[in-house]
Each structure stands twice: as structure tokens, then as C-alpha cells.
Amino acid sequence: MPQSPVLRAAYRARAAAADLAPLPRAAKDDVLLAIADALEVRTREIVEANAEDVAKAEEAGTSEAIIDRLTLTPERVRAIAADVRDVVRLPDPVGEVVRGSTLPNGLELRQVRVPLGVVGIIYEGRPNVTVDAAALCLKSGNAVLLRGSSSAYKSNVALVTVLRDAVGGAGLPADAVQLVPGESRESALELMRARGQVDVLIPRGGAGLIRTVVEQSTVPVIETGTGNCHVYVDEHADVDLAVDLLVNSKAQRPSVCNAAETVLVHQAVADAFLPRALRALKEAGVTVHGDEAWAKAGAAAGVEVVPVTMDDWDTEYLSYDIAAGVVPSLDYAVQHIRTWSSGHTEAIVTRDTAAARRFVAHVDSAAVMVNASTRFTDGAEFGFGAEIGISTQKLHARGPMGLPELTSTKYVVTGDGHLKGGPIP
Amino acid sequence: MPQSPVLRAAYRARAAAADLAPLPRAAKDDVLLAIADALEVRTREIVEANAEDVAKAEEAGTSEAIIDRLTLTPERVRAIAADVRDVVRLPDPVGEVVRGSTLPNGLELRQVRVPLGVVGIIYEGRPNVTVDAAALCLKSGNAVLLRGSSSAYKSNVALVTVLRDAVGGAGLPADAVQLVPGESRESALELMRARGQVDVLIPRGGAGLIRTVVEQSTVPVIETGTGNCHVYVDEHADVDLAVDLLVNSKAQRPSVCNAAETVLVHQAVADAFLPRALRALKEAGVTVHGDEAWAKAGAAAGVEVVPVTMDDWDTEYLSYDIAAGVVPSLDYAVQHIRTWSSGHTEAIVTRDTAAARRFVAHVDSAAVMVNASTRFTDGAEFGFGAEIGISTQKLHARGPMGLPELTSTKYVVTGDGHLKGGPIP
Numbered sequence: 038m039p040q041s042p043v044l045r046a047a048y049r050a051r052a053a054a055a056d057l058a059p060l061p062r063a064a065k066d067d068v069l070l071a072i073a074d075a076l077e078v079r080t081r082e083i084v085e086a087n088a089e090d091v092a093k094a095e096e097a098g099t100s101e102a103i104i105d106r107l108t109l110t111p112e113r114v115r116a117i118a119a120d121v122r123d124v125v126r127l128p129d130p131v132g133e134v135v136r137g138s139t140l141p142n143g144l145e146l147r148q149v150r151v152p153l154g155v156v157g158i159i160y161e162g163r164p165n166v167t168v169d170a171a172a173l174c175l176k177s178g179n180a181v182l183l184r185g186s187s188s189a190y191k192s193n194v195a196l197v198t199v200l201r202d203a204v205g206g207a208g209l210p211a212d213a214v215q216l217v218p219g220e221s222r223e224s225a226l227e228l229m230r231a232r233g234q235v236d237v238l239i240p241r242g243g244a245g246l247i248r249t250v251v252e253q254s255t256v257p258v259i260e261t262g263t264g265n266c267h268v269y270v271d272e273h274a275d276v277d278l279a280v281d282l283l284v285n286s287k288a289q290r291p292s293v294c295n296a297a298e299t300v301l302v303h304q305a306v307a308d309a310f311l312p313r314a315l316r317a318l319k320e321a322g323v324t325v326h327g328d329e330a331w332a333k334a335g336a337a338a339g340v341e342v343v344p345v346t347m348d349d350w351d352t353e354y355l356s357y358d359i360a361a362g363v364v365p366s367l368d369y370a371v372q373h374i375r376t377w378s379s380g381h382t383e384a385i386v387t388r389d390t391a392a393a394r395r396f397v398a399h400v401d402s403a404a405v406m407v408n409a410s411t412r413f414t415d416g417a418e419f420g421f422g423a424e425i426g427i428s429t430q431k432l433h434a435r436g437p438m439g440l441p442e443l444t445s446t447k448y449v450v451t452g453d454g455h456l457k458g459g460p461i462p
Numbered sequence: 463m464p465q466s467p468v469l470r471a472a473y474r475a476r477a478a479a480a481d482l483a484p485l486p487r488a489a490k491d492d493v494l495l496a497i498a499d500a501l502e503v504r505t506r507e508i509v510e511a512n513a514e515d516v517a518k519a520e521e522a523g524t525s526e527a528i529i530d531r532l533t534l535t536p537e538r539v540r541a542i543a544a545d546v547r548d549v550v551r552l553p554d555p556v557g558e559v560v561r562g563s564t565l566p567n568g569l570e571l572r573q574v575r576v577p578l579g580v581v582g583i584i585y586e587g588r589p590n591v592t593v594d595a596a597a598l599c600l601k602s603g604n605a606v607l608l609r610g611s612s613s614a615y616k617s618n619v620a621l622v623t624v625l626r627d628a629v630g631g632a633g634l635p636a637d638a639v640q641l642v643p644g645e646s647r648e649s650a651l652e653l654m655r656a657r658g659q660v661d662v663l664i665p666r667g668g669a670g671l672i673r674t675v676v677e678q679s680t681v682p683v684i685e686t687g688t689g690n691c692h693v694y695v696d697e698h699a700d701v702d703l704a705v706d707l708l709v710n711s712k713a714q715r716p717s718v719c720n721a722a723e724t725v726l727v728h729q730a731v732a733d734a735f736l737p738r739a740l741r742a743l744k745e746a747g748v749t750v751h752g753d754e755a756w757a758k759a760g761a762a763a764g765v766e767v768v769p770v771t772m773d774d775w776d777t778e779y780l781s782y783d784i785a786a787g788v789v790p791s792l793d794y795a796v797q798h799i800r801t802w803s804s805g806h807t808e809a810i811v812t813r814d815t816a817a818a819r820r821f822v823a824h825v826d827s828a829a830v831m832v833n834a835s836t837r838f839t840d841g842a843e844f845g846f847g848a849e850i851g852i853s854t855q856k857l858h859a860r861g862p863m864g865l866p867e868l869t870s871t872k873y874v875v876t877g878d879g880h881l882k883g884g885p886i887p
Binding site: 055058059138140141144146148151153154232236237251252255257258259275278281282285289290375386393397398399401402403404405406407408409410412413414418419420430431432433435436437445446447448449450451452453454455456457458459 | 480483484563565566569571573576578579657661662676677680682683684700703706707710714715800811818822823824826827828829830831832833834835837838839843844845855856857858860861862870871872873874875876877878879880881882883884
């Protein structure tokens with residue numbers, strides 16, 4: 038057994054993962070139902086523990102938005118339990134045969150989905166992530182190491198206690214769900230260096246957290262979440278539709294990663310589009326950070342336009358702000374997007390099939406929308422049922438990550454005593 | 463433009479990758495055919511450059527096996543060109559629709575294969591890897607940064623010159639294929655830290671090289687190659703078949719990663735199996751490093767058995783040696799394998815379907831063989847045509863990696879002006 042508490046937790050998680058991997062769906066669904074029931078039965082102890090975290094955050098003068106994300110009410114605990122029951126209804130990815138064939142020598146080859154093993158989640162002060170992540174990991178046969186924010190420590194301890202009791206009560210190893218011991222930065226670093234013990238780390242939170250994990254981790258990481266998303270209004274766009282789509286992409290819920298942060302407009306359609314877009318954005322409460330063309334249109338329309346800077350092109354506002362430029366061509370828009378995008382979601386508005394094909398082919402992001410709002414990049418919208426995050430990297434998973442993205446595969450090869458270089462048996 | 467030569471190369475590779483990504487198959491196949499032709503036409507300059515590397519290696523007293531791997535003859539260059547033509551015949555993974563559906567709101571969702579972008583290969587003194595890796599990367603629409611061994615530097619310069627001339631001659635950016643500038647350790651380290659510029663690093667070589675890349679790299683890495691493979695002879699094994707399968711797994715070509723390194727035998731079949739296995743292994747030139755049961759059987763059969771140590775269980779011999787133990791049960795064998803295996807390939811020999819199912823379910827390796835030699839874990843044997851390596855990690859790719867494993871995916875979503883939360887258009 039290793040000395041450090043974090044490595045000991047990882048070691049126990051590995052042992053639990055070995056027990057979880059071969060479980061059939063029914064056994065995993067039973068555990069999830071037991072968890073949902075236990076959350077409801079033990080709501081009071083969860084809410085009481087959470088109240089201590091909230092009181093501490095209020096004393097520390099934490100902002101209202103962050104306290105809101107931290108707070109658990111009986112209604113919210115019920116909603117979390119309902120989310121767990123939704124995971125029960127999702128198909129089990131484990132055991133799916135991804136490809137298979139009979140080889141020329143008669144060997145039967147099958148590539149089968151298997152759990153990843155031990156999944157580490159590093160996240161910030163949202164206690165609902167504790168349960169969501171555990172439910173998705175258990176359903177996909179993985180053990181999970183949860184490393185939440187110290188601001189939610191008491192809430193997480195209470196939630197993980199309920200989870201572990203339910204897992205243990207169902208006859209499975211409680212160590213399939215563990216809170217990483219210690220609230221210190223060192224314990225997070227230890228988790229990031231536990232290569233060989235932890236199969237993947239998924240950071241969920243702000244850009245700073247994700248950068249730290251990517252730089253420090255020797256465990257493979259899946260980057261999630263940063264969304265500097267673009268809407269490009271093509272010269273062949275329907276202007277009305279483009280205005281609606283821009284406002285929806287930006288303002289329907291600006292605080293999330295799939296909200297638009299930049300709009301680029303083909304110069305051929307600028308005269309028609311800019312005045313109407315400015316009025317509609319103003320009505321939606323959005324401040325435009327625009328280039329000269331936007332500034333001029335703003336002056337003419339009586340709408341204030343803040344001068345755009347290089348920093349604006351690089352910014353994920355997550356607020357009622359948008360960077361705005363006019364471009365001479367679709368290719369110029371693509372080049373701008375390739376330069377500044379975080380690779381999450383970009384949309385084109387056009388009636389021209391050739392323009393749509395060219396945009397889709399040349400933009401290199403997790404999701405490309407043609408005449409649809411950027412806000413649709415989402416596991417639930419895509420029909421995946423639940424998501425553990427939205428990957429903005431290219432390896433293993435890209436875009437919304439559902440249950441299949443929490444699996445690996447294994448080749449199973451069956452023969453009759455087949456020898457390499459030998460006769461076919 | 464960045465200051466460092468390595469980062470400048472990565473920057474140019476990114477630009478080239480943007481041009482390669484949307485290319486149709488025909489354009490990529492034409493480049494590969496031009497490369498194959500150029501390799502044959504310019505064989506002389508390649509072999510001459512290689513002769514300088516070989517002379518230097520001979521002066522340095524390099525072992526014959528390593529010099530053999532380094533050496534290029536006109537025949538070997540022709541074989542390399544033939545391998546490139548084989549890649550032409552493989553289907554293009556780019557553009558494959560991996561999944562797709564029409565969402566309830568009418569949005570059309572497609573998940574499409576796209577190139578990874580810039581692939582870095584760090585490898586040792588085999589100049590054929592230079593061309594193999596470049597061909598596979600180009601076919602899958604990726605730019606490639608090649609970082610070979612300094613012992614093959616002149617050969618690699620000559621080969622990459624031929625490759626770049628052929629790529630440029632076909633009207634594509636020559637920077638799609640680049641040798642990483644500099645032979646120093648620092649240049650390799652810079653490549654490993656070029657996260658954001660390089661999409662994935664694939665080390666090909668010995669365990670030391672792979673460990674360094676895994677530990678130093680901030681670029682995502684795919685671990686390849688280490689194979690501490692096991693053969694388990696079950697109590698329900700056909701003894702004749704088990705002996706043949708063990709000898710084939712161990713001795714058919716001991717220097718490769720899918721050769722067996724340990725045999726575990728169920729005690730119920732040990733009396734029947736051990737004497738015959740010992741004689742067959744001796745005949746094949748294999749030294750057995752055995753536990754007490756094997757030692758006793760060796761003494762009785764007049765075959766020398768070296769006492770096995772903990773280190774032996776952990777060793778990828780790549781030679782005519784095998785570690786050997788007798789185990790009380792299938793579960794004990796599985797536990798041994800989970801403890802010591804590198805996660806490459808394990809085989810069970812049994813006539814019992816329940817034992818086969820249990821072994822397959824509980825062994826956590828890239829490939830599990832039932833009554834087949836471990837030697838079959840191979841891209842060519844699996845029908846993938848060519849392989850860039852055999853991944854022993856769980857993220858992104860596991861087992862033999864063909865062209866699809868050199869791709870990512872992108873979601874393309876097409877609508878008629880769909881707004882989140884809005885009416886269906």
C-alpha cells in the first residue's frame with residue numbers, strides 16, 4: 038500500500054474498478070436507484086452540511102452568483118436524485134461491440150467497449166457535480182475519485198457519505214466512489230501525478246483550473262469547457278434569420294460555454310445586417326465591442342459601440358458582451374476563427390450550400406453549426422442523455438461527452454489454437 | 463512567428479495541416495504514389511546518406527542488431543516504397559460519419575471523422591519509420607513532425623528531402639512533412655512541451671524513451687509498445703494445443719512486443735503440462751525462469767530451470783526467456799496478470815466456455831486471446847492494413863492503431879435557423 042493518502046485512495050479505487058468492470062447493466066442500475074433513493078431519504082443531513090459551507094462563504098464575502106451555485110435546497114437535492122434516475126434509463130455503453138470481423142484465418146475479432154478504470158474529476162464549488170459525475174462513472178463501470186473545491190467540502194463529504202453507503206449497501210465496493218483526501222493544493226497535485234493509478238483526469242471549471250491540470254498532470258487529461266464561440270453571417274445569409282440566430286447564440290444564456298462571444302459579418306451584407314443586429318442586441322441587453330464598420334453603423338443607428346481590441350477576440354466573456362467585426366470573405370472569417378477560437382462551437386448563417394460546405398470543411402472545432410444556434414452544443418440536445426463535460430481537445434473525445442466517452446475498448450480474439458505462421462486449425 | 467526552430471516548425475506544420483484537412487482521398491493518394499515513385503528514383507542518394515550513418519555507428523562500436531535496423535539497402539528502400547503503395551490502397555478514414563441522427567427538433571446531427579492536425583513522432587534508429595509514419599499521417603490528412611534518433615540523422619534528412627519534394631511537387635505544402643530541427647535532447651523536449659501546436663505525440667521505441675515522453679510531455683501522448691504478455695493454461699486446457707500455443711507465443715519471434723514473457727499454469731493440469739512444455743521450450747531454445755513447481759518438473763525431466771524472481775514477473779525479456787509459475791486458480795492468474803502485465807496482450811488456453819468468459823471479462827489489457835497465440839496482436843493481422851503502433855493506454859486508442867486512430871471527430875449540425883428554446887422552424 039502506498040504511503041500517501043491520495044495514492045492509497047487511488048489504489049483502493051483501482052481494486053474497486055476491477056470489481057465494477059464486469060458488472061452487468063442491471064447491477065449498476067440497481068446501485069444508481071439506491072443512490073437516488075438515499076439522496077431523498079437523507080436530504081436533511083446533506084442540506085445541513087451544505088448550510089455550513091454556505092455560511093462560511095457568506096462570511097468570506099463570496100459573490101452571490103457563486104453562493105447560488107454552492108447552495109443545496111431540498112428541491113435541488115430532489116432534482117439531483119431525478120438526474121441520477123435519468124442516468125438509469127441510459128443504455129450501458131460497456132460491452133458494446135464497436136467493430137468485429139472474422140479474419141481470413143478464421144480468428145474471430147471483436148472490439149468491445151470496457152470501462153476506463155479510475156476516473157478523476159477535479160472541479161469547483163458545484164456540489165451537484167459530485168453526484169452527477171459519480172452516477173455517470175458508475176453507470177459506465179468506472180471508479181471515481183472526486184476532488185471538489187474546499188469551499189464545498191462539507192457538502193461533498195455529506196454527499197459522498199450517502200453515495201458510498203448506497204454503493205456498499207448494494208454489495209459493491211464503497212471505494213468505487215471516493216472524495217480525494219485533503220483540501221490542500223498538494224493533494225490535487227498528487228492526483229494529477231498518479232499516472233498508472235488514475236486512467237484519466239477531467240477538470241471541470243474555469244480556464245485557470247483547466248490550465249493548471251493540463252500543465253501539471255502526467256495522468257492523461259480531457260480538456261473541457263472553454264468556449265470562445267463564433268457566429269459568421271455569410272454574404273448569402275437571410276438577414277432576419279441571422280439576427281435571430283445571433284441574439285439567441287449570444288443572449289439566450291450568456292454564462293455558459295456554448296454562448297457566442299464573437300460575430301463576424303461578410304462585408305456584402307453588412308449594410309443590411311449591422312443596423313438591425315445592433316438594435317436587436319441592444320434590446321437583449323448586449324454590449325457590442327465592434328470594429329470600425331460596427332462603430333460607424335452604431336453611430337448611424339444611435340447605438341453605442343465599444344471599440345474592439347485584440348484581447349476581445351481572445352475573450353470568453355460569459356456575459357452580455359460580444360466582439361464584432363466585418364470581414365471581406367468567408368475564408369477571412371475562417372482564418373479569424375482558426376486563430377482565436379477555443380475550438381468549441383462555430384456557426385455559419387447562409388443560404389448558399391457551397392459556403393456551408395466550405396465553412397464546415399475548414400473550421401476546426403468540436404461542433405460546427407449551419408443555420409443553428411451555437412447553444413445547441415450540449416449532451417442533452419444531442420440526445421446523449423447526460424454529459425460529463427464538453428471536450429475541446431481532439432484526443433479520445435471531442436464535443437459533448439456522454440457515457441461512451443467514459444469507456445475504452447478491448448480486443449477479444451477467439452480461435453481454435455491458432456498459431457502465428459502456422460496452418461489454419 | 464515563434465523564435466525557437468522547433469516551435470517554428472510546429473507553426474508551419476499547423477498551417478500545412480489546415481490545407482491537408484479538407485483534401486479528398488484522391489489528392490492524398492496521388493501524393494503517396496509520388497512519394498513511392500520518388501523513393502525508387504532517388505534510392506541512390508538515400509542509401510549513400512544512410513551509409514554515412516552506418517559508418518559512424520560502426521566506428522562507435524554499435525551492436526550488430528542495431529546496425530542492421532539502421533541499414534538501408536536498395537532492396538529495403540524498394541520495400542519501403544511498396545509499403546507506401548499499400549497505404550494508398552487503404553480506405554480514407556477522414557469524412558467517415560461515425561454516428562448521425564435527426565434530433566427531435568429536426569436538427570441534423572452528424573459526427574464526422576477529421577484529421578487530428580499535427581502529429582509528432584519520436585522514435586529511435588529505424589529510418590523506415592520516417593517514411594511509414596509520414597505516409598500514414600498524410601493519408602489521414604495530418605501534418606507530421608518527425609523526431610528520429612541522431613544515429614539516423616543523415617538517413618532521415620535524405621528521406622525527408624525526398625518526401626518533401628514529392629509533397630511539394632504534387633502542389634501541397636511541403637511543411638506537411640518535417641524533420642524536427644536539431645539533434646539535441648532540448649529539441650525533443652521542446653516538441654514535448656508544444657501543447658496547442660502539436661495535437662498528439664506518439665513515441666515509438668524502448669521503454670526508456672516512452673517513459674521520458676510520458677513524464678515530460680504536456681502534449682497528449684499515446685503510449686505504445688511495451689508488451690509483458692502472458693499465456694494462461696487453464697485446468698480445462700487441451701495440453702497439446704497449450705504447448706504449441708505457448709511455444710508459438712514465446713519463440714516464433716521473441717524480439718517483438720506481442721511475444722509472451724510469462725506462462726501461468728493451473729495446478730490441476732501442471733503434472734500433465736509442465737514436462738511437455740519444458741521439453742518443447744528447450745527444443746525452441748527458451749530458458750525457463752520458473753517457480754518451485756517448474757523447478758521440480760525441470761529436475762524430473764532433466765531440463766534446467768532458473769529460479770524465478772519478482773523482477774522476472776515484471777520483465778519484457780524480448781529474448782528466448784520466459785517466466786513460469788503454477789497458480790491455484792483462474793482468478794489467481796487474473797490477479798497476477800492485473801498486477802504485472804503492461805496491458806498489451808494476454809492469452810487463455812481452455813476448452814471451458816465459462817473460464818474463457820471469466821478470463822476475458824476480468825483481464826484488463828488491450829487484447830485478450832482465447833485459444834490463439836499472443837503474436838496475433840498486430841495491425842496487419844487484424845486487417846487494419848498498416849499500424850502506427852500498438853497503444854497500451856486506454857485513452858483515444860487501445861491496441862493496434864490503424865488510420866482511424868490517427869483521426870478525431872467533429873460534430874456537424876444543420877438546421878433551418880433553429881434557436882435554443884425557440885419554436886421548431
